[in-house]
Every structure is written in C-alpha cells, then in structure tokens.
Amino acid sequence: MKRLVVIGAGYAGSCVARMFRDQFDVLVLEGDSMPGGLCKSYYRDGLVYEYGPHILANHNCSEEAIAFLRSHVDTVDTKVTSASFVRDRTTWYPVHRRNAALLGLEAEVEAELRGLPAAPRMDNFETYLVDRVGRTLYEIYFADFTRKFWGVDPASLSADWARTRHLGESLDAEEMFFNRSWCAYPRGDWNDLFRNLLKETRVIYDAAVARVLPEERCVVLRSGPRIEYDLLLSTASIDFLFDHRLGKLTYRGYEIEPRVVDRPAWATFNGKPVSMTYYPEANVPYTRITDYGSFQRKEECPTYRGRTIVTVETPSASSELYPSTDRESLQLFDRYVRLASGYPEIVTFGRKGLYKYLTTDTATEMALRLRDHLFPWEALSSEARYAAYQEIRGSWNN
Numbered sequence: 276m277k278r279l280v281v282i283g284a285g286y287a288g289s290c291v292a293r294m295f296r297d298q299f300d301v302l303v304l305e306g307d308s309m310p311g312g313l314c315k316s317y318y319r320d321g322l323v324y325e326y327g328p329h330i331l332a333n334h335n336c337s338e339e340a341i342a343f344l345r346s347h348v349d350t351v352d353t354k355v356t357s358a359s360f361v362r363d364r365t366t367w368y369p370v371h372r373r374n375a376a377l378l379g380l381e382a383e384v385e386a387e388l389r390g391l392p393a394a395p396r397m398d399n400f401e402t403y404l405v406d407r408v409g410r411t412l413y414e415i416y417f418a419d420f421t422r423k424f425w426g427v428d429p430a431s432l433s434a435d436w437a438r439t440r441h442l443g444e445s446l447d448a449e450e451m452f453f454n455r456s457w458c459a460y461p462r463g464d465w466n467d468l469f470r471n472l473l474k475e476t477r478v479i480y481d482a483a484v485a486r487v488l489p490e491e492r493c494v495v496l497r498s499g500p501r502i503e504y505d506l507l508l509s510t511a512s513i514d515f516l517f518d519h520r521l522g523k524l525t526y527r528g529y530e531i532e533p534r535v536v537d538r539p540a541w542a543t544f545n546g547k548p549v550s551m552t553y554y555p556e557a558n559v560p561y562t563r564i565t566d567y568g569s570f571q572r573k574e575e576c577p578t579y580r581g582r583t584i585v586t587v588e589t590p591s592a593s594s595e596l597y598p599s600t601d602r603e604s605l606q607l608f609d610r611y612v613r614l615a616s617g618y619p620e621i622v623t624f625g626r627k628g629l630y631k632y633l634t635t636d637t638a639t640e641m642a643l644r645l646r647d648h649l650f651p652w653e654a655l656s657s658e659a660r661y662a663a664y665q666e667i668r669g670s671w672n673n
C-alpha cells in the first residue's frame with residue numbers, strides 16, 4: 276500500500292485521513308500536541324469554548340457531506356442568534372430594515388432601498404453591499420467593521436466574499452442564515468469529532484514539519500527526523516510548502532480573550548439569548564463578543580447556573596485565520612497553485628493549503644471533490660492538476 280503522509284490534524288487533514296484510510300497507509304503529522312486545529316474545544320472553570328464561534332451547520336453543502344460529519348460526532352440541534360451594537364443600542368444582525376426604525380433613520384433608508392438596482396454590482400465588496408442594503412445601512416454596519424477587521428478599504432475586497440458570507444441578504448429575513456438549515460453543537464465537545472475521525476489512524480503529535488523536500492519525497496520534522504512519503508497531502512500554508520519562494524500570503528484574524536462572566540445584560544435581544552454581538556463602530560476595539568453558553572448543549576444553557584463563557588475578539592494582523600480576498604493575494608495564491616500543480620506527489624489542501632475560508636461542512640465538501648480527482652493524481656498533467664485544484668477548491672461560494 277502506498278504511504279500517504281498528511282500534514283496537519285485539523286479538520287481538513289483529519290477528514291481526508293479518515294476518507295482515504297482504506298486506499299493508503301496513512302500517517303498524520305501534527306505540530307500541536309492534540310488534533311483539531313482551529314476546531315479544538317478548550318475549558319476554563321469547567322466551561323467549554325472554541326476559538327471563535329463553533330457550530331456544526333449546513334451552510335452550502337450536500338447531504339453526503341453532512342452525513343459524513345454526523346457519522347463522526349453526536350450532536351444536539353441548536354440555534355445561534357446574533358445582534359449588532361451601534362449608536363448605544365442593540366439592533367438586529369444580520370442587518371434588517373427594522374434597524375432603520377430603531378435608529379430613527381426609517382425615511383431615508385426606505386427611500387434608498389426603493390432606488391436599489393435589481394442585481395447588485397459585483398465590482399467589489401462595497402458596491403455589492405451598497406446595492407444590497409443602501410448607503411446608510413452599509414456605512415453603519417459594514418464600512419467601519421470591514422476597515423477595522425481587514426485593515427483595508429472595503430472597495431479592495433471581492434464582492435464574492437460578501438456574497439459567500441451572506442452579507443446584505445437579510446433585510447427582510449426572519450431567520451439568520453445559519454438557522455435556516457441544520458445547526459448543531461457536539462453533544463460532548465469538538466474534540467470528540469477528532470477522536471472519532473482519527474481513531475484508527477497513526478498520528479504523530481508535536482511533529483511540526485519544518486521543510487518538504489519534493490525531490491527526495493520526504494518531509495523533515497523540526498525535531499530532526501525525515502519521513503518519506505509516496506503521496507504528501509499538506510494542510511499547512513501553500514506558501515510554507517514551497518518555502519515562501521513566490522512571497523508570503525496574507526491573512527487576517529483576531530486575538531481571542533476568553534472570560535467567564537455572570538450572564539451579562541446584553542445577552543438577550545428580543546427575548547432570545549444572543550450568541551454573537553457584533554461591534555461595527557470604529558471606536559470600539561473589538562469586533563465581536565461570542566457567548567458560548569447560548570448555543571452549546573441547550574438543556575444546560577444559556578446560563579450554566581448563572582455564569583457563561585464569552586470570547587472577546589479583537590482584530591489582529593498577525594493572527595492567520597481568514598485568507599485575504601483582495602486581488603493581489605488571490606493572484607499570488609494562483610501562482611502558488613500553478614507551482615503546486617507541477618508536483619505529482621503533492622496535494623495541497625484545506626483552509627491554508629487552498630487559501631480559502633472553510634467551515635467543517637464546506638471542508639468536507641472539498642474533501643469529497645478531492646476524492647473524485649485523487650485517483651490517479653500522479654498520472655495527471657500539470658495543467659490537468661491545476662484544473663482539478665480549481666474544481667476541488669470551488670468558488671468562494673461553496
């Protein structure tokens with residue numbers, strides 16, 4: 276059996292290790308001391324939280340992908356609700372036309388909405404959203420938030436990013452998009468998912484890969500040993516994989532500060548516990564506070580006997596969570612994919628390997644597309660591999 280070495284035991288690496296364990300002799304190398312990547316559950320004072328909101332949901336994927344996920348973790352159905360704090364008051368989020376009335380802006384916002392084009396301009400993030408919600412709501416809810424989070428002018432981001440995140444679709448929606456389909460939290464915690472995915476797979480922890488040597492078909496661990504492969508599937512950054520030789524890809528993210536708190540006054544809005552409160556205004560340093568007690572294990576929530584755990588999320592340029600979606604970054608990424616396509620024994624995959632915002636459902640969907648292309652990966656021409664990567668990665672909207 277051929278040896279498949281997988282770099283990374285985050286969701287993408289664990290998912291493919293599970294999917295391909297019958298076709299390959301699989302070995303996973305994980306730099307951390309436990310699996311999960313960004314999907315780990317952590318504990319503080321007995322309360323569980325993740326690194327950002329973590330719910331299992333069906334955003335945009337097939338029943339097959341959801342069935343795969345559900346067969347590896349027991350879940351409790353839940354709902355997430357969100358709100359936005361602007362001008363000293365809690366308002367609906369995603370942005371709703373009711374907010375105009377709450378903010379005393381009904382006449383001007385309604386006039387703007389009547390003048391919107393039938394189809395939004397796809398030039399960039401700003402044109403798309405102005406055409407979806409009007410200039411006034413755009414400025415209040417999206418413009419400063421985007422500058423604060425991304426550190427760039429919103430016009431430099433792609434319209435597809437707004438569309439992928441379902442921004443601006445909610446003026447008349449009764450439900451947040453998450454809640455329109457399946458939405459759940461693990462009955463235990465997220466770590467269970469990784470225990471199940473990897474239970475019959477060899478994984479070496481604390482095994483950070485320092486270098487990949489494609490000519491010798493081996494990786495070199497930071498601690499020294501070399502490990503040989505027949506096929507390498509890397510979920511590390513694609514620029515790392517190639518020694519950053521074309522330049523460094525950029526990301527955006529936030530620092531996350533967990534706090535155990537008494538159930539705060541802002542935790543309900545319109546009679547519902549609020550899971551995520553967004554702070555779009557420029558003078559507030561953070562962008563979001565997430566109350567985990569509002570969506571985990573419903574029977575005990577939202578208060579955990581009067582207490583809950585929240586994370587305060589403050590934008591940071593050094594936190595590599597979200598791939599940048601400006602044209603320059605996507606072009607650099609494209610050059611890396613072309614480079615990767617020339618290596619028949621390497622597959623780059625996952626959030627950083629294919630430089631794409633993923634959730635567990637869309638990562639599963641991506642793994643299913645990889646499965647359709649992997650056999651025989653080595654026999655494909657470089658051009659065919661490049662085309663396969665495009666299909667595997669999918670549009671921003673997958």
Ligand SMILES: Cc1cc2nc3c(=O)[nH]c(=O)nc-3n(C[C@H](O)[C@H](O)[C@H](O)COP(=O)(O)OP(=O)(O)OC[C@H]3O[C@@H](n4cnc5c(N)ncnc54)[C@H](O)[C@@H]3O)c2cc1C
Nearest residue numbers: 283285286287306312313327328329330484625626634635
């Ligand atoms: C802020 C945020 C919130 C999110 N919320 C949700 C949510 O609510 N629901 C949801 O389903 N998904 C959510 N996601 C997505 C999810 O966390 C994962 O990003 C996604 O499933 C893809 O995971 P991945 O394995 O590609 O990447 P990662 O989770 O980053 O895993 C990569 C793994 O590779 C390892 N690694 C990297 N380099 C090396 C190396 N050189 N050597 C060895 N190991 C290495 C890392 O240690 C890590 O374990 C969220 C993501 C972010 C950023």
